[in-house]
Each structure stands twice: as structure tokens, then as C-alpha cells.
Amino acid sequence: MSDARFKFGLLKRRRPQPLAALFPPTCWATGQSIAPSDKGLCREIQEQLRQQLLWPYCQRCGSTLGPFAARGSCQNCPHRKIGLDRIVRVGTLNGPLSRLIHSMKFARHWALAAILAPWMAEALRHAQVDAVDQFVPVPLHWSRQWRRGFNQAFELASELSGIFEAPCDDLLRRKRATIAQTAMQNATARLDNVRGAFILPSHVDLSGLNVWLVDDVCTTGATLHAAAAALRNVSATNRPASISAVVLAVADAAAIPDSPNTSL
């Protein structure tokens, strides 16, 4: 359990055990009664997430590929300068995954991180990732974290740390508050918005490590690439072996169709 949860008093929101016996668990997405072994989501939502997780996507930018595409990159990525070695995702920002993320961030349902992080772990296993040495959450500016009460990326990274038994450290700092990426008009504006926004303290040594940035959503990749640039901007002897990213969802025009029958 992360120290941050104690610091922000978030554990107080957990339902006491005697009440948990009186109120059986329900699905976070549909409200249906579920078994404790269903881990927060009904079978229908689990199946939808599983279908998203298995769908082919570009390993360099995370965009959705056709159903019969071979693993690899999309047609755009060979011509792009990409700051990450690879990206792993659970799915796209639509359907129940989008609503679950929105609920986690904006309805302060921080406990959803423990429900959703195992799906990120499953995505990493499905992508046959076997080199995970360090998780690094994408930080919020302190003012935004103060208003929200928690950083969802840190909560997800902490859960992944427990699953993979790899350290999770809040290594990056936001030098300045940035405008929410969703408010930016285009990819160029988003790149300009976050360029140079992150800093890595000079004493941090990541030499030879396979580092995984963790965030909830990748919109254009601008935030992840700015964070990766900060991790790479260390002395030559301290550089990580690789810098990759794992996210819950990629905002994607070629979104996978989802069932409209669920609501959150």
C-alpha cells in the first residue's frame, strides 16, 4: 500500500468489513451483483475488456490496427520520431473502459485503480513483456493533485509494482502546470503544451534499467514523450536500457466497437 494513500487519508473511504458482508459487491460499470472473485467487474464488462485487450494495435504509438494485422507498427510510425521504445495498452478510450477511467479520475473513485491495474498487467503479459525493472507514474502538477486528492497514474503504478514485484517511484516532477491536454486543439499544440514540462532530479540513476512510464490515458502521446525525454535527459552513464509506457487506454479515431448496453 502506498504511503500517498495514508498521506491523503484515502484509506478512510474503504468500506468497513462488517458492512461489506451486508452489501455484496457490485460491478463498477453496470451495478450488477457480482461474486468477490469477479474483482469489481461483471462478466459482460470483463469480456468487453478482454476483447479490447486482444485487439491488434501499433506497438509504437498504440493506435488500433485492422483485425487481421500482424504485430508491429502502423503505416505512419516508420516515418515518425517516437520517444518511446514501445507502448502497451488495455484498449481504446471508448465504452466501459472510458467510463471507468472517467469515474476513477473525476468522481474520485481512486479504488478503481486496484480493479483496472490488473488489466494493465494482463496487457503487459499479452504483449510478452518480460523486462520490467522500474515503474514511473506520469506526475500531475502539485496544484492539480491537490485539487483531485490523488494521482491516478501513481495509484495504477503502485498496483503494478505489487503485481510485478518491481519498484514504483515518483521520480519525475512537473516543472509547471500545463493546460489539460484534452483542451488543446491539435497534436502540435499538445506537444508545445508539455514540452520541457518534466524534470528528473540529477541524482537519479536509471542505468541499464527497463523503465515503464504509467498513465491512465494516452491522447496523442505528447505527455508520454515529454516524460520519456526527461528520463532520457541524464548523463550518458545513467541512461536506462529502454523507456516504454503502459496505459489503460489510447484515444483513438479507429476505436474498437463496443456494446452500448452498459453505463456507469
Ligand SMILES: [Zn+2]
Ligand atoms: Zn503507430
